[in-house]
Amino acid sequence: MEGLYFNVNGGYLEGIVRGYRNTLLTGTSYSNLTQCESIDDMKMQLGPAYGDALSSLPPNPSTSALSDKTTEKLVQDFRYLQGQATGAIARFMEYLTYSYMIDNVALLITGTLHERDTKELLERCHPLGWFETMPVLCVATNIEELYNSVLIETPLAPYFKGSLSHQDLDELNIEIVRNTLYKNYLEDFYHFVNNDPEMSMTATGEIMSDILEFEADRRAINITLNSFGTELSKEQRRKLYPEFGKLYPEGSLMLSRAEDIEGVSLAVSGVGDYKRFFDEVGLNQGGGSVGNMAGGSGNESKSLEDMFYQKEMELSKLVFTQQFTHAVIYAWVKLREQEIRNITWIAECIAQNQKDRIGSYISVF
Structure with missing residues (x-):
């Protein structure tokens, strides 16, 4: 049936x-x-x-x-x-475009900060994340202006709730905005696939939950690794973690307190895959750097990012063993x-x- x-x-x-x-x-x-x-x-x-x-x-x-x-x-x-697509499937596909919108926003305001050519920046934006007011992003000078003049009319507007401030758009604040948007987006997407009747009555909810939990964990780990040596405080870092996933809540709490790569390795050791990633990569490789442009396999030593790409492909290929799922x-x-x-x-x-x-x-x- x-x-x-x-x-x-x-x-x-x-x-x-x-x-x-x-x-x-x-x-x-x-x-x-x-x-x-x-x-x-x-x-x-x-x-x-x-x-x-x-x-x-x-x-x-x-x-x-x-x-x-x-x-x-x-x-x-x-x-x-x-x-x-119609109905819930159409909405599901809209959710897939939101991550590209977030990346486009970050690309444009970062490029503007470094005085890059606006036309060149717009050409580099991903087409799936295009929205009409995107070119106006290049004139925003602070986070509140970014929201009120550009993003309030886009699907990203709800993800700004509770995260507005009058701070200028420097590199650290841009990354905070980007990761805040991603956190709220992933939590919203996770809620949708688990609560929409059309999603939950098929295998879609269960399959997408596993995939989104992996994505939430990956973001939490990378945020932690990339925060070392920056002005991002532990409290700010904790607020950027999605509040779901295999690491949440105990592993997320340990990540928020980690001070080095060894601390991150300990925080994720309760999840078999992530423990294996750190064991195989080796702590001396320095965490989340991208070792190979393609996501890497072959005979070269793999970076942590390589391992995440490989896991993402495994999860994606497994989806096609299921039927009746968006x-x-x-x-x-x-x-x-x-x-x-x-x-x-x-x-x-x-x-x-x-x-x-x-x-x-x-x-x-």
Whole structure:
């Protein structure tokens, strides 16, 4: 019966997404890509998966141009799905765009702080996180002005509740704003998938809860690691942690008190996966730095960020073993994003003649 009711509104979309998933690059595809001698060769290899999306690229395109075109294909497919979605599925897909909005806000106000060109900043924003008043962000000078003149009419407005101040937009405050928005967004998304009737009557609520708990824990760990050596106080740090996840509340409390990487390792030791991450990475690697552009595998030592990417891919691939769930849309987006990171990494290695590092990617199939 669950499947019967799900298919009324969600069956077509799930079928389309599973078709999209089957176009992801396979191990053989990656093997062929790593044998390419130029980005033009890569374009030929990517033809079956990306089709006309790469046809407008000039000969010998830059890696950034290749990345932009592969991202455009993701956005095009996502917008098609959005156009077919109704009711709770449409709202679910809107939630997926909010994280890109938050990143775009942080990118624009940080770039403005460093006097970067506004046009260039807008071009770097992710299309899935675009909203009409975004260009006005470049003239905001404090957090209250940022909210009142720009964000009050966007879906991000509720996530500012209780976090407004008259502080100027320096780098520390921008990061506080960004992480506050993420905290409130993740908590809201978590509440939605667990309380909306259409989400809870299918496997979507349970699957998305596991995924969002992982994301909440990842953010808490990275916030802690990145706060060391900054002016962010322990109390400010604690307020940025999402109030759910496998680490919450005991692990979160220990994270808020941690003073070094060893303290973080101890705080997460109660969760098997995270303990393994720290054991495998080794404390001497310095926590949350990104070791490889693609999220890394291969023979190089992995950073903590690499391990998080790998876990995210494992969770995303597992979603496709389930049926009758909207979570396949979220999982497909994450798999495609990692595929784009992989393609960009391989292209960079070819462009910079660093073939010895070309295998440092994570398979998504």
